[in-house]
Amino acid sequence: MRNMKTIYKYLFILSFMAFASCNVLDQEPEGLISTEDAIVDRQSAIAATNGLYSILQDGDLYGGRFIMATEMVAGNAKATAFQAFWQELASGKVPVSNFHVEDNWIGFYDVINGANAIITQVPELAALSEGEKNEMLGTAYFMRALSFFDLLRQYGEFYDTGSEFGIPLKLTQSLEPSETSRSTVAKSYEQIESDLTKAIDLLGDGNNNFKVSKAAAQTLKARVHLYQEEFTEAANLASAVITNSKYELPENYNEIYEIEESAESIFELNFIQLDDPNVWAIEMYITPPEVSVSEGLITFLDGRGENERGALFAQSENNDEIFICTKYGNSQTDNGHNTIVLRLSEMYLIRAEALGRNGTPNDALPDLNEIRNRAGLSNINNISDEAELLDILLEERRAEFAFEGHYWFDMVRYGLMEDTRGLESFRRIFPIPRREMNITDGTLVQNPGYNQQ
DSSP, X not given: OOOHHHHHHHHHHHHHXXXXXXXXXTOOOOSOOOOTTSOOSHHHHHHHHHHHHHHHTSTTTTTTHHHHHHHHHHTSEEEOSOOHHHHHHHHTOOOTTOHHHHHHHHHXXXXXXXXXXXXXXXXXXXXXXXXXXXXXXXXXXXXXXXXHHHHHHHHSOTTOTTOSOOOBOOOSOOSSOOOOOBOOHHHHHHHHHHHHHHHHHHOOOOSSTTSOOHHHHHHHHHHXXXXXXXXXXXXXXXXHHHTOTTOOOOSSTTHHHHSTTOTTEEEEEOOOTTSSOOHHHHHHSSSSOSEEEOHHHHHHHHHTTXXXXXXXXXXXXXXXXXXXXXXXXXXXXXXXXXXXXXEHHHHHHHHHHHHHHHSOGGGGHHHHHHHHHHTTOOOOOOOOSHHHHHHHHHHHHHHHTTTTTOXXXXXXXXXXXXXXXXXXXXXXXXXXXXXXXHHHTTSSOOOTTOTTO
16 A cells, blocks of 8 residues: 555646646647646645655656766765766766756756645635645745756756846746746745745745755855855844754754654655665666765765764675665665755854854854854864855855755855866856757757857
8 A cells, every 4th residue: 555645746747747848948738638627626725745755766866866967076075886877967068968968857847846836826726724824825935936946056056147048937837838938046046935925925844854944044045145145144044943842953964864843854755665776776786786975975074073973874795896875774775765855054154154244254163163162173263364265154054964965056256166176167057958059949048168068
């Protein structure tokens, strides 16, 4: 008998299969019935909302490959076997035809289309209480914001708010071919912030960390403000989460990976053994693994004396020259390990960066040392200037969030990617997938530097 989460997943797919066409932005679905009335009662509304979590767990999203891909281009991971798309990502020179880029783009727009359906249809349902509507709508706004943000920082020039190269902001549900052009980066951020503001207003504290909450929306919004260098707003939101009595920083760094719903966890995706295998188990724990930990990351952690955080990177049982990340399990049968999407330690490091860059670099020290001490490292006593602060933050965030999908984006927004990875500047972001460019017939404009590929 299927578990309830799997049932919700299939209900959602059946209700919204018209949205999950080969190209969710632009291709006409064939042979599908209208979904205008897909959310018609309380049961279908619950199924649709829970379906958002299931889609987010997809292998091309937070089920593994989204995080692995960014760790690849950042140099934390390497391609150990023979899949061409992993080899391309590991080189940092990602072509417009890369399979992961194509599937990741579609996957996040699947989440967005599902969220749009809820935002459109749930307010009209008389069968739902006001509280139920608020939770469903708050979840949909959060999921749409998260998806837009993850699309922007992969495929848009997120590091430049003056850039015209943002993302297509798909805000309505439609079965018609859609030619949604790219918005500017500023407009993209504006929409993400608007959705998160609504989510914060609608969501409550939540009963568990497997569902999004007001604190989850505050956490993500703090990150969004930080990326725009809006430091006062980022620090204030980070402080709101840090002082929330529901969360605390455990003394044991590894606790969040060992215990579901750790006190540090703000939002985690709940994988269980009965689910389809998550990609971590498929890609990293097979022999030989498709993805393994790079020698560069191991050397970095060892050189810093990272006994706590480094303990989560172990030699493969089958090959002592290959290291795997054990945050998501350590064997092919470890299928139930969760993906941590948002956690408290990030709020300390966001507040450290915001205070240090908005005032004097040493304003970062209390929060920075809080995280270092938890990892068994000594205090930093002085930071001379912002350049040194950025170097320290990049290293600290690399160690704290290794194999959690932060390092590449940090490297880019600090302006350190070219020197660190030795790549051309245009490779700070991925290309718009060739398939999308072809289908839109000129509506989408390719990212600079990729037009000749």
